[in-house]
Amino acid sequence: xxxxxxxxxxxxxxxPDAEKAYQFLHNIFGVKKIEQxxxxxxxxxxxxxAIHVQLGDLVIQFIEPTSDDIETTWSKFLKEKGxxxxxxxxRVKDVKEAARAFKKEGVKTEFKFRVNWKKLxxxxxxxxxxxxxxxxxxxxxxxxxxxxxxxxxxxxxxPEGFKIRPEYDLKR
Numbered sequence: 001x002x003x004x005x006x007x008x009x010x011x012x013x014x015x016p017d018a019e020k021a022y023q024f025l026h027n028i029f030g031v032k033k034i035e036q037x038x039x040x041x042x043x044x045x046x047x048x049x050a051i052h053v054q055l056g057d058l059v060i061q062f063i064e065p066t067s068d069d070i071e072t073t074w075s076k077f078l079k080e081k082g083x084x085x086x087x088x089x090x091r092v093k094d095v096k097e098a099a100r101a102f103k104k105e106g107v108k109t110e111f112k113f114r115v116n117w118k119k120l121x122x123x124x125x126x127x128x129x130x131x132x133x134x135x136x137x138x139x140x141x142x143x144x145x146x147x148x149x150x151x152x153x154x155x156x157x158x159p160e161g162f163k164i165r166p167e168y169d170l171k172r
Contacts, residue, residue, distance in 0.1 A: 003098045006091035006164045010052065010059040012147065014074045015083045018051040018064035031055050037120050047072050061089075073110065073135065087135065087145035093164055095134050095150050102136050102146070110135045110145070117152040125157040 015021040025031045033039070035052040039061075042050040049064040063086065065075035077086050092098045099109045112132040130152035138146050151158050 001097070001101045001104070003092055003101050004164050006151075006162055008058070009089040009091060009147075009162070010061045011088050012061045012063055012086045013084065014063050014065070014077045014086045016064065016078060018049045018062040021062045021083075022051045022053055025053055025055060025060075029055060034059065041116065041119055048074055085144045087147045089147040089149075091151050091162055091164060092148050093150065095131055095148050098148050099134050099136060102138070107137045107141070110137055115149075115152070121152065125153050127152060127154055 013021070022031070022033065031053040033051055034054045039050040039052045042048060042063075047065065047067045047070060049066050051062045051064075053060050053062070063074050065072055065078055067075065074086065077084070102109070112134050114132050115130070117126050117130050131150045133147060133149040136146040136148060138144065151162060151164075153159070153162070
């Protein structure tokens with residue numbers, strides 16, 4: 001089974017200080033913070049501080065664990081491995097099908113979560129019930145986890161950069 005993916009959404013990098021990481025790239029490349037509503041939404045949970053930056057065509061999501069009381073996937077990663085790439089994020093047509101493909105290869109879904117898209121996007125543009133986001137292992141094989149989700153938008157509202165390109169033939 002071959003799973004089609006969207007263009008890369010972002011690379012998630014766990015760091016001890018998200019602001020310092022952003023400032024470093026800003027000083028060298030002039031990067032700016034982007035997707036601030038999404039970053040603030042993620043940060044509002046109280047377990048991480050998130051900063052999104054655009055570096056060329058790449059969106060980097062810096063994640064700084066902030067809770068000393070609760071161990072999270074990010075605090076565990078930072079403690080065990082130090083700063084680094086935690087996951088890469090793509091959209092897929094069917095996230096459950098993608099999870100089954102990973103499972104067939106011996107890679108488990110670590111956890112699932114919902115994003116409150118109504119706080120981030122125009123509710124009229126959203127699917128009635130956007131599916132969960134899946135965090136899937138893989139770091140022992142390829143060096144990072146996979147964060148996969150389906151488009152939260154109604155089919156006619158999907159921004160061009162987030163569409164899965166049907167003409168992209170992955171079966172070559």
